[in-house]
Amino acid sequence: MKMIIADDHPLFRKGVRNLLGTTEDLEVVGEASSGDEALELAGTLQPDLVLMDIRMPGLNGIEVTRLIKQAYPHIEVLILTMFRDDQSVFTAMRAGAKGYVLKDADEDELLQSIRMVGSGRAVFSSDIAGRMIHFFSSPTAAEPANHPELSELTKRELEILQLIAVGDTNAQISAQLNISVKTVANNVSNLLNKLQVADRNEAGKLLQRSREE
Template sequence: MRIVIAEDHPMFRNGVRSLLATIDGMEVVGEAATGEEAIAQAEKLLPDLILMDIRMPGMNGIEATQAIKEKYPSINILILTMYRDDQSVFTAMRVGAKGYVLKDADEEELLQAIRMVGSGCAVFSTEIAERMMHYFAAPPAPEPAGIGGLSANPLFAELTRREADILQCIAGGETNAQIAARLHISAKTVANNVSNILNKLQVLDRHEARKLVEQSRTMPKPGRLG
């Protein structure tokens, strides 16, 4: 199995490389420290599998995963990260990653995940699998009242009032500077909220967030039986 490691921390990258060097049938053929480098290595080397960190300088691992899977769907990607929140997991799966393993997994768990994803199977670390089971088993969260005019749709139930207001502005095509001026907050605060909104809605960018709002407006409103 030909493997590329995409990870911006040299010590962690070196540790994974050293581990894989001891395993028959696995060969590290390339390394990357940014999302852009991961894409370049995918194009140059056409590996069987990429170990992909999420948070890297420049393009992040989610964006790199999407770009690679769109152009090279046969390359399997295993997310290896410290991020254990539901949004990161679902967004990674949505863009084509085949597995999601935490960096604090033991060596055997990591190797097993690499083998499974390399063979085309989907795999999650134990903690992530438990979180996903809990997520799907839990009853829906109660819908907040009156937030930003979007509360009638459960798609936006997790948004705070401020985030909902900003999402309304995004849906109207406003820039961060325009939103900051309208809501009398700093551009940095807007940017932070936009990042939270994209994570909560499990979308990649403002364009997809705007499309989600537009689609929600055409959805039939839930009725009451009886």
């Protein structure tokens, strides 16, 4: 199974690479330190699986997952992260990830999860799976509340989010706020990371829901 490791921490990538090097059936063919690099490598190397962190420079792991699954449906994505909140899990699943494992998983669990996702099956860390079962078994189950993340945004990011919600492009936002398109793009990437959403559309919907409730 050919794999790409996407994580912005070199020591973590090295540890995972060394672990996979002890196996005969798993091969690391590339490493990415940012979301943009992960997307590029997925297209170039066409791996069987991408081991994906969520929070990385540039595009976040959930955005990259969505883009990979749209362009290369045959590539499976396994999220490997420290984020255990419901919103991150559900957003990753909607983006197309087949599995969600926490970085504190032991080596055997990680290897088993990789092999399961690589063969097309879904897998979750035991902690995550238990909470998902509890969530769906609740008689009042609904999409987990995600509005508290809005409080993490800076004033500028919130301004940009409000313009995203009405459909403005980066160029239009740049003109309205009198800042460069690059600055807008950086702020958009940051706010998507903070909100843990897959794209601008989901970010806008999140803001709309917060206003309606």
